[in-house]
Amino acid sequence: MSENKEELKEEQINQEEVEQNVETQEVHEETNEPKELTLEEKIAELEAKLKESEDKYFRVHADFENIKKRLEKEKYQAIDYASEKFAKDLLAPIDTLEMALAAEEAAKEVPAEELLAKLKEGVELTIKNFYTAFEKHDISIVETEGEFDPNFHNAVMQVDSTEHEDGQIVQALQKGYLFKDRLLRPAMVSICKK
Template structure:
C-alpha cells in the first residue's frame, strides 16, 4: 500500500469518526430537547391543573354564595309586605289608646269607628300595593273563586246566583288566596 492510500484510509476513518461523533452529539441534543419538551409539557399540565382547580374553587364559591342569597331572598321576600302592614297596626293601636280617653260613650264610639275605618283603609292600600284584590261576589257563582256554604230561597235572585257574601275572598295577582264564602239561591 502506498502512502497516499494509507493517508486516504486514515482520512476516511477520521471522517467516519467525526460523523459518528456528530450523530452522537445530535442524538444527545435530541434527547435533551425531548427531555426539555417533556419538562415543558409537564409544566403546562401542572399549570392547567392549577388553573382548573382555581376555576373549580371559584365556581363552588359562587354556587355557595348564590345558594345563600337565594335563601335570604326567600326569608325576606315578605319584608315589603310586612312594612306595609305597620300602618294598619299603628291605626289599631291608636284606636285602643283612644278607648282609654276620658270621653263620653257617644264621642268614644265615633272615634273608635273612625279608627277602624282608617285601619281598613290602610289594609286596602297595603293590599293594592301588593296586587291583592277582593273576589267579586256579584252575579253568578264560580266554584273556582267562591265557596258556597249554604243555599237560601230568594225571590230576587235566579238559581245559582250569589245571594250574600259571608266572608270576603282574596286573590294575589291571579292566584286564589282564599275563596269568598257565599250563600247561593235555590
C-alpha cells in the same frame, strides 16, 4: 474572447447570487425552525404546560364553588326575607289600632256617642290601611256579584230569592281574597236555589 469574458462574468454573478440565496435560506431556516429539543427538554416543557393547565383548572373550579355557595346563600336569604315588604306595610294598620286603644283611655270623660264615632273612624282608617297594603302586594278581593264559581266561592247555604236567577250569588257572608292569580281564601256566599 470578449464573449468568454462576458460569460465568465455572468457565471460569476450567477454563482454569487446562488451563494447569497443559499446563505439567506440558511438564515431563514435558522430563525424559523427552533433547534431540535432533547427528549428530556420536551418532557419538562410538557410537564410545565400540564402544571399550568392544572393550576388554571383548580382556580376556575374554586371560583365556581365560591359563586355557587354565594348564590345558595343569597337564595335562602331571599326566601327568608321574601315577606319583609308586606310585613312593613302591615305596621301602619297596627299603629292605627294601637292609637284607637290609646284614645279610648284618654276619652273617659267624653260622651259615649262621640267616643263611638271616633272608634268607628279609627276602625275605618285601619281597614283603609289594610286595603292599601293589600293593593301594594297584589292582594285583591274575590268578586261576589253574579254567577257562582266554585273556583272562587264557597256556597254555605241556599236561599229562595225572586230577584236572582238559579245559581246566582245572593249574599256574600265572608270576603274571599286572591294573591295575584292564586286563591288565598274563597268567598263564603249564599246562592239562589229555585
